[in-house]
Amino acid sequence: MNPTYEKLLTRLKELHHLGSISGLVSWDQETYMPPKAGADRAEQLALLSSLIHQRLISDEMGELLETLRAPAESGELGAEAAVNVRELRRTYARKKKLPTELVEEISRTRSLAQQAWVKARQASDFPLFKPWLEKTVELQRQVAVLYGYKQDIYDALIEDYEPGMTVAELDPIFAEIRSRTVPLVAAIVRSGRRPDRAILSRRYPIEQQKAFGMEIARAMGFDFEAGRLDTSAHPFCSGLTVRDVRMTTRYRETDPLSSLYGIMHESGHGLYDQGFDPRHAGTPMAEAVSLGIHESQSRLWENLVGRSRAFWTFALPRFKAAFPGIAGDLDLDTITWAVNEVTPSLIRVEADEVTYNLHILLRFELERDLLNGRVQVSDLPGIWSDRMAAYLGLRPPDDARGVLQDIHWSFGLFGYFPTYTLGNLYGDQFFETARRDLPDMDDRVARGDFQPLREWLREKIHSQGMRYKAKELVERVTGKPPASDAFLNYMERKFGELYGV
């Protein structure tokens, strides 16, 4: 092996270990950390971030990458090394543009903004958060200017989450989603049809919910010898290493579907993290392409598999067995209908498959316009209310259920939200292709055999790491570039049938 490349791999392994450690420390913060440990924990995490940042932008790293540029691009080092060098050069070039003082300022502001957001949300008092959001937007604008961009300043931030994606591409996608989803939701509401959820509102003991969720995750192929399921206020999945993938969920005793779909969603993420090629562990060849591709995996399992009749053909008898004496009178029609209920609601994380993208649309528009100075922070509550009325026919009664509901902005995560909708689009394209490649897929799913689908995803997507960019990957796998059309057709077809609209 090229000795310079070998040296790079050694440095990469250390960065990977530090990243895994930081991931574990964050996981603990959300799961088991005693309440009084919060302040120390923030400092521990800040120290790890700064160790990682320093090592990433070190002169040694710069020299290694410069030396490896030509041999990597010529193909002399092999295809995988070329990917690793390309991706590291991209990250190095971006992070190198940020002065240490700005990185520290952002870290300090994030801590304080986050605390202000918690208080503001509790009190439903936007003015408490406003100065911190203004400062956060200003800092993100500085970051965007330092990163640089061709067309739209917001593009510079999207790049951190969905490399290569731009406002110019997102605008028409979201416009189409808007023009076709708003009428679909309105028609559904007008139809007046509602599933019967009576059986699903009984008391389902939490220990049994957990056992059932793990049974389904195991059937999907999640390896509990290389991962865990715990409880946290906000569900997440953190792939510390390919052999240590930690997901969380939360439970409501009178809603067994909430934890089930939470677990299926996080297991979708988890299968991606467990599906990287371990030979490439710690390098971009064993990392996710983008947040959008990551989300495609979670949404595919949660919605396209988990809300299908085929899935419940397999799952219903198990569900009844998991909750003896509770759900014995549930039938396949009722459950399939109930898990596909569409109801406009104020809170994004509780939204159904159809209305979800309108919540994202709203956030995309606001972020784009904030970054471009077309909207001011002080305008947000009003615009939020008006757009919610226009898209979903609802106005939030307070800011806690409106502009203050998400944690993302307090963390300075601008450019992250669009990846949720991209995940839906990519996921649908992948799933339709898998269905064509695997003609008996629905029968297999109905028998609880998820292996063909999982292995298809592993081969086509998981094991590829960052070999391809998101758009290229979607086109290679599905034969078509990412688009909203197929996804909207699927939604109109599925929910048109269910609701007779």
Place this chain on the structure above:
Amino acid sequence: MNPTYEKLLTRLKELHHLGSISGLVSWDQETYMPPKAGADRAEQLALLSSLIHQRLISDEMGELLETLRAPAESGELGAEAAVNVRELRRTYARKKKLPTELVEEISRTRSLAQQAWVKARQASDFPLFKPWLEKTVELQRQVAVLYGYKQDIYDALIEDYEPGMTVAELDPIFAEIRSRTVPLVAAIVRSGRRPDRAILSRRYPIEQQKAFGMEIARAMGFDFEAGRLDTSAHPFCSGLTVRDVRMTTRYRETDPLSSLYGIMHESGHGLYDQGFDPRHAGTPMAEAVSLGIHESQSRLWENLVGRSRAFWTFALPRFKAAFPGIAGDLDLDTITWAVNEVTPSLIRVEADEVTYNLHILLRFELERDLLNGRVQVSDLPGIWSDRMAAYLGLRPPDDARGVLQDIHWSFGLFGYFPTYTLGNLYGDQFFETARRDLPDMDDRVARGDFQPLREWLREKIHSQGMRYKAKELVERVTGKPPASDAFLNYMERKFGELYGV
């Protein structure tokens, strides 16, 4: 504040954070880590160790300490700063003596020796472990030579765990323990008396054992907002920070006392870790004096409080309430007698208050003689068997229950074992002094009011951090230097009465 000292404090804080992170990563390894994550975890921990070692022996640290030496010693920086500079200079000087290659060699050997030990113990096959133990002893001998010593090579290693303690001081202590404990144990065995443990061998559900253990820990004053209790194969307590103290225990359904005393023991450690002065967090002024002093806190709560009649006067009604329908017929005489049973046994971690020190004596003698070359690794199984016969009248039927039972040597921890017995001696001296200072202590304990004792320990010991060396602390608090006499008197009195010997 002196700017150089301020700089030192900043560096110390970073070292503290790295230590806390490493502690958390180790805690997770023993509690929640998925099995397949082991290999990655070893690399993560090795990286953290090396980051800590590098920072500790950095040139910058050396220069800061050299600059601060005179102002600290003159008292110009204040008493606390003097302690911090003194202790860091001591650690720096020692660690600086170890070449990086040796540190890495030790780390690699530890990993492999530990794996070999696990296999050897499972198979009860000493020869499997022998070459690794030989290498470990050889490396520890190198370390001792590099550290340097005045009289006995073993002193150089003891210094890591019990600074200032020497073989010359330990020899007479252990000789006295041996000469008075061996006959005491023999007399107890001859007496033929045994407590009735029938009620305590029923099935005690583990969830209720945990709840009861936490109730007792809370009564002792352990703050569960600043700490946790989890389950692991080997109980331990890890004070990550003063606000994040994690203890573990293990449960046996038919032995509720095993988990209870495990929890009281670890809570004793935990109260020490939670009792440091938070203003000094991250500096030696908020660290334990020595492992012996740490163990004095755990043994004091476990044995001197927890096995007393006063404690059970308070605890018995709660115990019955915690296990309704199980322990209703237990009375105060029976429980007090049962928790003080003395039985020679092969396994150190299961040994009672009396026989425990003979297990430590054996290990002390073997370590001392191994380091001095008076005993060879290949002699260990035979000597082990002969000494167990001489001290406790038992011969291990295999090496798993003999020389292979402890994990310590596989980790290269030579010099650690004596601190267990020192903890018993110190703990007894502290407890007798507390009893004199707090005349109503037993009455308070009998009412479940542990506050006076806890606050006494906090003021005299916990909040002092490393202000005094162990011997100095014992003498300041108790008016007498550490000795075995008082402890042996206590044992002969207490167990003489119980067993009529």
